[in-house]
Amino acid sequence: MKTLNSIRYEVAPVxxxxxxxxxxxxxxxxxxxTIDVEPVYRRTYVGGRGYAIKMIWDQTNKETRYDSPExxxxxxxxxxxxxxxxxxxxxxxxxxISPLTDTFxxxxxxxxxxxxxxxxxxxxxxxxxxxxxxVVLIVDGDEGTIAITEAPSFGKDIDAGGLRYGEALIREFxxxxxxxxxxxxxxxxxxxxxxxxxxxxxxxxxxxxxxxxKQAGRGGTGTVMRFKGLRAVLVRSSLPRVQANxxxxxxxxxxxxxxxxxxxxxxxxxxxxxxxxxxxxxxEYMNKFxxxxxxxxxxxxxxxxxxxxxxVFLERYFERKVPDGCYMGCNLACAKGAENVILTRGPRAGxxxxxxxxxxETLAAVTCQGIFDPPYIMEYNWxxxxxxxxxxxxxxxxxxxxxxxxxxxxxxxxxxxxxxxxNIDAADRLLHETAEGRxxxxxxxxxxxxAKHWVAERYTARTKASMAETMTELNKFGMEVKGLEFSMxxxxxxxxxxxxxxxxxxxxxxxxxxxxxxxxxxxxxxxFEMKAQALKWFPLVRTWFNAVxxxxxxxxxxxxxAAADTDNPSQNQPTLQYYAQYYGATIGEKKSVQDILDDSExxxxxxxxxxxxQGKGTRAFDxxxxxxxxxxxxxxxxxRSDYYDEWLKEHLEEEKDFPLSPEERHQALLKLRxxxxxxxxxxxxxxxxxxxxxxxxxKTLERFDLLDEKAEALxxxxxx
Numbered sequence: 072m073k074t075l076n077s078i079r080y081e082v083a084p085v086x087x088x089x090x091x092x093x094x095x096x097x098x099x100x101x102x103x104x105t106i107d108v109e110p111v112y113r114r115t116y117v118g119g120r121g122y123a124i125k126m127i128w129d130q131t132n133k134e135t136r137y138d139s140p141e142x143x144x145x146x147x148x149x150x151x152x153x154x155x156x157x158x159x160x161x162x163x164x165x166x167x168i169s170p171l172t173d174t175f176x177x178x179x180x181x182x183x184x185x186x187x188x189x190x191x192x193x194x195x196x197x198x199x200x201x202x203x204x205x206v207v208l209i210v211d212g213d214e215g216t217i218a219i220t221e222a223p224s225f226g227k228d229i230d231a232g233g234l235r236y237g238e239a240l241i242r243e244f245x246x247x248x249x250x251x252x253x254x255x256x257x258x259x260x261x262x263x264x265x266x267x268x269x270x271x272x273x274x275x276x277x278x279x280x281x282x283x284x285k286q287a288g289r290g291g292t293g294t295v296m297r298f299k300g301l302r303a304v305l306v307r308s309s310l311p312r313v314q315a316n317x318x319x320x321x322x323x324x325x326x327x328x329x330x331x332x333x334x335x336x337x338x339x340x341x342x343x344x345x346x347x348x349x350x351x352x353x354x355e356y357m358n359k360f361x362x363x364x365x366x367x368x369x370x371x372x373x374x375x376x377x378x379x380x381x382x383v384f385l386e387r388y389f390e391r392k393v394p395d396g397c398y399m400g401c402n403l404a405c406a407k408g409a410e411n412v413i414l415t416r417g418p419r420a421g422x423x424x425x426x427x428x429x430x431x432e433t434l435a436a437v438t439c440q441g442i443f444d445p446p447y448i449m450e451y452n453w454x455x456x457x458x459x460x461x462x463x464x465x466x467x468x469x470x471x472x473x474x475x476x477x478x479x480x481x482x483x484x485x486x487x488x489x490x491x492x493x494n495i496d497a498a499d500r501l502l503h504e505t506a507e508g509r510x511x512x513x514x515x516x517x518x519x520x521x522a523k524h525w526v527a528e529r530y531t532a533r534t535k536a537s538m539a540e541t542m543t544e545l546n547k548f549g550m551e552v553k554g555l556e557f558s559m560x561x562x563x564x565x566x567x568x569x570x571x572x573x574x575x576x577x578x579x580x581x582x583x584x585x586x587x588x589x590x591x592x593x594x595x596x597x598x599f600e601m602k603a604q605a606l607k608w609f610p611l612v613r614t615w616f617n618a619v620x621x622x623x624x625x626x627x628x629x630x631x632x633a634a635a636d637t638d639n640p641s642q643n644q645p646t647l648q649y650y651a652q653y654y655g656a657t658i659g660e661k662k663s664v665q666d667i668l669d670d671s672e673x674x675x676x677x678x679x680x681x682x683x684x685q686g687k688g689t690r691a692f693d694x695x696x697x698x699x700x701x702x703x704x705x706x707x708x709x710x711r712s713d714y715y716d717e718w719l720k721e722h723l724e725e726e727k728d729f730p731l732s733p734e735e736r737h738q739a740l741l742k743l744r745x746x747x748x749x750x751x752x753x754x755x756x757x758x759x760x761x762x763x764x765x766x767x768x769x770k771t772l773e774r775f776d777l778l779d780e781k782a783e784a785l786x787x788x789x790x791x
Contacts, residue, residue, distance in 0.1 A: 076101045077218035083192035088150030088316045088657045094193040099200030101219050118149030120617035121674045122195050123166030133684045137170040137295050140201050144295050147195035152620025153186035154316050157328035159622030161398025165287040167295045170266035171518050172554035174685035176290030176577050181397035182272035183254040190308035202300030212308035222302035232457040233259035237273040238282045249275045257303040258293030261458030264508030265516030268293030268459045283427050285397050288461040289580050319659030327653040332402050339629050348381040349407035350431040355380045362561045364439045367470035371561040375443040416499050428452045435559030436466025441492030458506035467556035471519050480530045486511045519551040547697040553578040553687050563701050565591040567602040570751050573693040576678045583610045589641040603754040615671040673775040690765040700744040708737040766791050
C-alpha cells in the first residue's frame with residue numbers, strides 16, 4: 072500500500088465519553104488535519120447525528136449535491152458509544168448529502184469501527200473533497216499515525232466486493248491475523264453504479280472466528296464514499312474497552328448498565344425473543360396484522376409467508392449456541408448470522424460464505440417482490456452487502472418496476488425480460504444488473520423517484536398518453552417520499568405510521584418514528600390526539616439515540632415491566648431513566664428525560680432547516696403515496712373488502728352515507744384516509760412549532776438559539 076500522505080499524532084484521551092477531537096480529511100488535496108472541539112459545541116450538538124447535522128449545515132449550501140467536492144461524509148459516534156458494561160454501545164452514524172434525496176441523510180450502523188475510532192482519539196471523521204485515484208485511510212492509534220494510501224488491488228473478483236475487499240485489506244494490514252482491535256468500513260462496486268450504495272462495517276467475531284459486517288444502508292452513503300474515491304477506512308487500537316469511555320461517575324454507569332441488562336435477560340425471552348430469533352421474528356407479526364409488504368405493498372398478508380418465519384431461519388441457518396451481539400456487552404445479541412452457506416446464483420455461485428443476517432427489512436424487501444424463498448433471501452442479503460447495495464431501496468425499486476410491468480407501464484421489450492411477481496430468476500437478474508449498472512438495472516439503481524420519470528417517458532412515448540396523468544398513476548404506487556424508498560412496513564391501516572413516514576426528515580425510514588407496533592399491533596395510541604403526540608415525542612427520543620451512539624432496540628423492543636403502570640406504556644419510560652442515568656454519569660452532569668428531549672429537539676430543528684435550504688422541507692414534501700394511506704387500486708380493496716367496508720361504516724358520519732357499489736365504497740374510503748392525513752399534518756406541525764406549511768416559527772428556533780443569520784434569511788425566503 073503506497074503511502075500518499077501521512078502524519079504522526081498524539082492520541083487524545085477519552086474523558087467523559089469524548090476526546091474533543093475530529094479527524095478531517097480533504098481528499099482533493101489529500102490533506103489530513105485534527106480539529107479541536109470546544110465544550111460548548113458538544114454540549115449543544117451532543118455527538119453522532121448532531122455533529123453531522125451541524126457540520127453539514129455549516130460547510131455545505133443549497134447547491135451542494137452528493138457529488139459536489141464540498142459535500143461532507145461524516146462518521147460519528149457519541150459520548151455513550153463504546154461501553155461494554157451497557158447494552159448496545161457500538162453504534163455510529165454515517166451522514167452526508169444524499170444521492171437519492173439531495174438533502175441530509177444519516178444511517179446508523181453497528182460493529183467495532185466507532186469504538187476503535189474513539190480509542191484512536193477521535194469523536195468523528197469528516198471527509199470532503201474528491202480524490203483523483205482510489206485511496207484508503209488508515210488510522211492507527213497503536214502507532215500514532217494517520218495515513219492515506221493508494222487503494223491496493225487484490226484481484227478482480229475481490230476488488231469488486233465490499234466485504235471481500237475489507238477482509239483482504241485487514242489481512243494485508245495485520246499480516247494475516249484477524250483481531251477485534253482492527254475494524255474497517257468499505258463498500259462494493261455496486262455503490263458506483265447505484266444511488267443507494269451502502270457502507271459495510273467490518274469487525275472480527277472471535278466466537279465465529281471470521282469477519283462479520285453491519286450496514287449503513289439508507290440514502291446512498293456508500294455511493295458518496297466511492298464517488299469521493301475512498302475505498303475503505305481502517306482503524307486500529309489495542310487499548311482495553313472496559314471503562315475506555317472514562318465516565319465521570321463509573322459506579323453509576325455500571326449500575327445503569329446492570330439494571331438494563333437484567334431487564335433484557337428477563338423480559339426479552341417473554342416478549343419478542345430477539346436474542347433467540349433476531350429481527351426475522353417480526354415477519355410473523357407483520358403477516359398476522361397485514362403489515363408485511365407483498366407485491367410492492369399491495370398486500371400485507373400471504374399464505375406463503377410461513378415459509379420465511381423466524382423458525383425456518385433458526386432451523387436452517389442460524390447458530391443456536393452462538394451469542395450474536397454486534398458489539399461487546401450487549402446481551403440482547405440480536406445480530407444473527409449463518410455459516411457455510413453455498414451460493415447457487417450470480418458470479419460467486421458454488422462458493423461457501425458466511426452471511427450476516429437477514430434482518431427483517433431484508434426479508435420484507437424480498438417479499439415486496441412476491442418471493443418467499445429462504446435460500447434466495449440469504450443470497451440476496453449476501454450479494455447486496457458484497458456489492459454495497461441497500462437491500463431496502465433495491466427491493467422497493469424492484470417491486471415498483473415489477474408493478475409497472477404488471478399494470479402495463481413497462482413491457483418485456485422495455486425491460487429485456489418478463490419482470491413478474493415471484494420470478495426469482497428475473498429478480499436475481501435485476502439485482503446483478505443493478506450492481507453492474509447495465510440494462511434495466513441502470514434505471515433500478517436510480518431509485519423509485521427517478522425510475523418513475525423514466526417509466527413515464529417510455530410509456531407516454533409508446534402510447535401517446537398524457538404525461539401528467541401517467542405520473543399521477545405512478546405516484547400512487549411509487550413508494551418513496553423526498554426521494555427515499557419506504558422501509559418495510561405497510562402503513563395503510565396505521566395513521567400514526569403514515570405520519571412517521573411522511574414527517575421523517577430523511578424520508579420514510581422507520582428509525583425516526585417506528586410506531587407501527589404500538590399503533591397497529593398493540594393499539595396503545597388509539598386516539599387521533601395520542602397519535603399526533605407520538606409523532607412529536609418518538610422522533611426526538613430516536614434522534615437522541617443516534618446522537619449519543621446507542622442502539623434503540625433495548626429500549627423500544629424490550630418493554631420494562633414497570634412501564635405498564637405509567638401513563639403511556641409505549642414510551643417505556645422506566646428504561647429511559649436508565650439511559651438518562653447512564654448519560655449523566657458518563658458526562659458528569661445530571662440529566663433528565665426532558666433534557667434528552669430538549670437536546671434532541673435542537674438537532675431535529677437544525678436538520679429541518681437543512682431540508683428547507685435544500686428545497687425539501689415544506690408540507691408538499693411530507694406527502695405520501697396513495698398506497699401508504701389505503702388500497703390505491705380496486706384489487707387491493709377487494710382483497711379485504713369486508714374489513715374495509717366495516718372500517719368505512721365506523722368512520723362515516725351517517726349510516727345512510729354508506730355507498731351501494733364497491734367501487735364507490737373504495738373511493739369514499741380513500742377520501743376519508745386522505746382527509747385524516749391532512750388533519751394529522753395540521754396537528755403535528757402545530758405541536759412541533761411549525762406553521763401550516765411545515766416551516767418552523769421564529770419563536771421555535773429562538774427557543775433553541777438557532778435563529779442565526781442563515782436561519783433568518785431562510786425563514787424570510789419562506790415568508791415566515
